[in-house]
Amino acid sequence: MTQIEFENVYFRYNDDETWTLKNVSFQINKGETIAIIGRNGSGKSTVAKLMNGLLLPQSGTIYIDGMKVTPQTIFDIRQKVGMVFQNPENQFVGTTVLDDVAFGLENRGIPREEMIRRIDESLTKVGMSSYKQHEAHHLSGGQKQRVAIAGVIAIYPEILILDEATSMLDPIGRKSILETIDKVKQENELTCISITHDMNELSIANRVFVFHEGRLEQDTTPRHFFSSTENWKTYGLLPPLLTQFTKQIGKNGILLHTHPLTHEELIRELWK
Ligand SMILES: Nc1ncnc2c1ncn2[C@@H]1O[C@H](COP(=O)(O)OP(=O)(O)OP(=O)(O)O)[C@@H](O)[C@H]1O
Numbered sequence: 001m002t003q004i005e006f007e008n009v010y011f012r013y014n015d016d017e018t019w020t021l022k023n024v025s026f027q028i029n030k031g032e033t034i035a036i037i038g039r040n041g042s043g044k045s046t047v048a049k050l051m052n053g054l055l056l057p058q059s060g061t062i063y064i065d066g067m068k069v070t071p072q073t074i075f076d077i078r079q080k081v082g083m084v085f086q087n088p089e090n091q092f093v094g095t096t097v098l099d100d101v102a103f104g105l106e107n108r109g110i111p112r113e114e115m116i117r118r119i120d121e122s123l124t125k126v127g128m129s130s131y132k133q134h135e136a137h138h139l140s141g142g143q144k145q146r147v148a149i150a151g152v153i154a155i156y157p158e159i160l161i162l163d164e165a166t167s168m169l170d171p172i173g174r175k176s177i178l179e180t181i182d183k184v185k186q187e188n189e190l191t192c193i194s195i196t197h198d199m200n201e202l203s204i205a206n207r208v209f210v211f212h213e214g215r216l217e218q219d220t221t222p223r224h225f226f227s228s229t230e231n232w233k234t235y236g237l238l239p240p241l242l243t244q245f246t247k248q249i250g251k252n253g254i255l256l257h258t259h260p261l262t263h264e265e266l267i268r269e270l271w272k
Helices: 044-051 074-080 097-107 112-125 141-153 171-188 199-204 222-227 229-234 241-251 263-271
Strands: 002-011 021-029 033-038 059-064 081-084 159-163 191-195 207-212 215-220
Touching: 002 044, 002 191, 021 044, 021 059, 021 191, 021 215, 033 044, 033 199, 044 059, 044 081, 044 159, 044 191, 074 081, 081 141, 097 112, 097 141, 112 141, 141 159, 141 171, 159 171, 171 199, 199 222, 207 222, 215 222, 241 263
Parallel strands: 033 191, 033 207, 081 159, 159 191
Antiparallel strands: 002 021, 002 059, 207 215
């Protein structure tokens, strides 16, 4: 079932400027995981903000669960869409970690007991349950990102948008948060959109959207994207170690049947 649809969307921040997004069209089904990549300024965050009605297109149409995004439907749409930005500083509303996670739940009228259960559950999931009474502003960047993610998981969104939301986490912390999100996704058939510059994150997506100068230039699979050398050059990206290794052994005559996305896949391919 199509859950998010962009139909010939054009957007610009100011009337006298060129289009930030040009004729963007795509459909995302319920339960899909999409990685959005592209150079700085290519329009990724703008797409995310259009998905939850923070911005409205000047031309074209956006549908969420079949509902057209308009000023009249924004409230209903935001109930479904949870969004975490790169800079958690701008998202904190409560003084303590607990207040902060409670905010989204209070806004949705969740009863007190259920609220307490969800706060505990989501803070435990992101490894921050012992920080409930801490002042949010005194946390480290990575801890703030964890709390921001907890705040969004707690509202049980149908669509989760992560805009470079794990960029401040240490590598082990990031892996663990991504695994947590993956678990939440499977439990709730969550649709997940992840804007990222971390090429390793692509492997957990089922589709990759590549934005370039405001256009959706590719809607492809991670495996297809990884296997094209041209992609890395065109979009100024650094291939992950796994891709570099696969390319290097290929030059030495070891050609794999499929491009591996994980270390486990690489080992399996090598055994073959
Ligand atoms: N509030 C704003 N007012 C005016 N122009 C903006 C605003 N926000 C973004 N832009 C411009 O829109 C374009 C796309 O920005 P956007 O933030 O969507 O890019 P991005 O792909 O998410 O970049 P990054 O990887 O750096 O986060 C850029 O040229 C940017 O300067």
